[in-house]
Each structure stands twice: as C-alpha cells, then as structure tokens.
Amino acid sequence: MSATDPAPPGRRRPGATFWALLLTSVASFMGALDNLVVVTALPAIREDLGGSLADLEWTVSAYTLTFAVLLMLGASLGDRFGRRRMFAVGIAIFTAASAAAALSTGLDALVAARAVQGAGAALLMPLSLTLLSAAVPAARRGMALGVWGAVQGLAVASGPLVGGALTEHISWHWIFWLNVPVGIALIPLVRLRLAESRGPHDRLDIPGTLLASTALFGLVYALVRGNADGWTSGPVLAGLAAAPVLLTAFVAYELRARNPMLPMRLFRNRSFSAVNAASVLMFVGMFGSIFLLSQFLQEVGGYSPLEAGLRMLPWTAMPLLVAPIAGALSDRIGGRPIIAAGLALQALGLALFALTAEVGFSYTAVLPALTVSGVGMAMYFAPSANVVLSSVAPEEQGIASGANNALRELGGALGIAVLAAVFSAQGGYETGQTFVDGLVPALWAGAATVAVGAVAALLIHRHRPAAPSPSQAAASADGAAETGPADGRDRTPVGV
Incomplete structure (x- = not known):
C-alpha cells in the first residue's frame, strides 16, 4: 500500500499519531522560531548592513x-489542493526563502526574503494543526495539542x-x-508518512x-514609519486612513461572500470571539516586549548575543515544562481559567520588568519577571x-485554526510596531538611559x-469538555486513517 492510499476503514495507519505529531511539531517549530529568531541578531545585523530602528522592525x-495576512488563504489552499501537498x-x-535570507547582502534583500518566508509559514502552520488533529484520536487530542502548543511556545520564546x-x-x-537542512529532510517524510485530505471548501477568496x-x-507601515517620518506625513496618514476603510470593506465583503476566507458567523460564538481577542492582545504585548527586551540585555546590560539569549531561558524554558500540563488540564476543566490566569501572569511579568528595568540593573532583579x-x-x-477548535463545527475547524493563527500573527506585527513606536517616542539607542x-x-x-x-479570556464559556462517545471516538479513529468520502474531501472532526 502506498503512502497516498487510505488505510482500511476502521483502522488507523500504524504510527500515524507519532509521525503526525513529530512532523507537524518540527515544521511548526521552524515556522514559529523565525518569528523572533532575529531579535538577538539585530545589533549584529545593524552593524553589518546598517539601518534605522524602523528598518530593523521590518526584518521582523x-x-x-x-504570515498573518496569508494564513487563512493557506488553510483554503490546503482544503482545495490537498492539505499534505500544500503543507509540503x-x-x-x-526553506528556499531561508536560503535567500542567509545570502542577503543588504537590508532590502533581507526584508524581501523574510516576507517570502512568512508566505511559506502561512501554508505550513495552519495545515500542521489540521493534519495533527486529523491523525490523533479525540480522547488524546488535548494532550497532543498541548505538545504542539508547547513546541510553538518554546520556538517563539527560544528564538x-x-x-x-x-x-x-x-x-x-x-x-x-x-532551516535549510531541516526543511529538505521534512519534505520527503511528509510525503511518505502523512495521509492526504481535503476540506469542504474548494473556492479561494x-x-x-x-x-x-x-x-x-497600510496600518503596520504607518505605525512603523510614524515616528521617523512624522505622524502627519502623507504616507503615514494614508496608511492610517485607508486601514479602517479597507477593513470595513473586508468585513462587508466577507458577510456576503459565498465562500469567505473568514466566515463572520464564527464570531457569533462568544468563546471563539473571546479567545481570538485574547490571542491578539497577548501577542501584541508579548512580541513587542521580546523585540525590545532582547536588545535591552545587549545594549544596556552589555551581554553578548548568546549571553542575552541564555538569560532569557527562564522565559523560554517554561513552555516546554508547563504547556503540555496545561493542555491536559484543559481537557478536564476547560480552557477559560487556564488562559485567563496565564495572561494575567504574563501581564504581571511585563509589569515587574518595567519596575526593575534601569541602567545598572542586576540579573537577579529581573529574574522573577x-x-x-x-x-x-x-x-x-x-x-x-483547544478552545478555538472546540468552539466551532467540525467542518469549520480548519478555517477557524487558520483565523486564530492569523490574528495572533497580526497581533505580533502590531505589537512590534506599537511598542517600538512608544519606545522611539520616549527614548532611543543613543545611551543606556535613553534606551x-x-x-x-x-x-x-x-x-x-x-x-x-x-x-477578554473570562468571556470564554465555562464548561467541562464532554468525553467523546464510543461512536465519536470510532469516527475519529476512522478519520485519521481515511482521506474521506468518495469526493475526496475530509469531513471528519479535526478537533475536540
């Protein structure tokens, strides 16, 4: 039996869960790592290639x-042309864009390569979650998503x-x-070890x-260039004015589109709306802070790039230790209290850092933060x-996970732009004190x-997820092994 053939009904392909978890986790780690992998390299990049704060912002x-604006399109491409195929x-x-970034000899070329990298990540990230969900039995999906979430969190923070x-x-x-040897090794393994599937929608928006x-x-451009060019300059004003108009037009179009990229009806579900709002706000604060703190440790603390990265380990190691436990616990008590508590602790940590940041800081003073x-x-x-997937119908879980990932990445882009704008309005790189x-x-x-x-997370519905019935569990097991009905589209549940 070839790798493209479905397994017999009622039986999952041997090792399907292991290979799905391994391959999707490695690919998503690679994509998530590159969100912030450049931040400790920014001083070296600035020394080598030159550039202002705004130029450095664009490398991230x-x-x-x-990544953000193409994620939902990436999920749709997987539904239409095959999730495994588009994942590869x-x-x-x-991988190709990573090689181009490595070969860059100027900031413009580096920024262009980074943009193409983001397009590749927009395909692999949402499809990694869909492929994993389809390969794991419902009873173990919370733990699998916990591992997947831990890997993503570790990648973002260990960048x-x-x-x-x-x-x-x-x-x-x-x-x-x-990234290059990792990507080259992944592609044939994806072809050999993952089953192909398609979604219910085959039209692109x-x-x-x-x-x-x-x-x-337009919005991110205006935020990045506002302090450098002036908030009343033509391009900045144009970006600020055009963004809400175009976003309103986007919502209006999506409401009447036959196959919308982002079905607005999903937001009628309070849990879906609340978890996405919490995700955007989390990434605004986290991404913008990490962007600045990694430079703070070098510019003010005098640490080398490696020393700065090592001193971030109390932040970076926690996802590996805590996220799998949090994922399993969410199966028992629901995601609402865990997410709300986590965001409260993240806010507290940033506040503690703000209270202890000074030119002559000691590392022990910032360690609790x-x-x-x-x-x-x-x-x-x-x-x-887990909350995102459980708040929508099974046939909409692919687009829902794509929407959540897109909104999180949008929050990251906005976070860097907004917090860097606050930073440059109040200080700069001239001295440690101005930083x-x-x-x-x-x-x-x-x-x-x-x-x-x-x-916002407190608005998520409070519930204890119900255990899957025997028929649901059997359907889930079948769905992990089969490509779907005769029309080739996967309509089995891909989330809890």
Missing part, C-alpha cells in the same frame, strides 16, 4: 505581516537564544541557514485576501488551540494590553 514585521509546498517555500548563539559563534546568516492584506500592510512571564505564556498556548527611557513605557503598554486580554 515583514515576516509576521505576510509551504515547507519548500520557507532569541538560538539567534544569539548562532550570531555570536558563527554569524547572523546562520539563523537562516539552520482572492478579493477578501487582497482587502485584508492591503489594510493590514522572566519566570512569571514564561509560566504565563506557557499556560496560554496549549489551551487556546531605558523608551523601554519602560513600552513595557507598561505591553502589560496593559495583555491584562485586557486576560479580561
């Missing part, structure tokens, strides 16, 4: 922005450590070369994608994926944003 924002295509695009180590001991180019992409690009932030982030990641002058109000802004996210 170009990735997160294309996403890995290939990501500064990995980037710092490679930058210090080899060069900043190797933060991108690292090109107008919706264009409206959302243009609106979000790093630890509390790490625990909070870990408690958010796994339960949020701290900008950092402290930016951290308070991040803490306040995440705290609002904790309040």
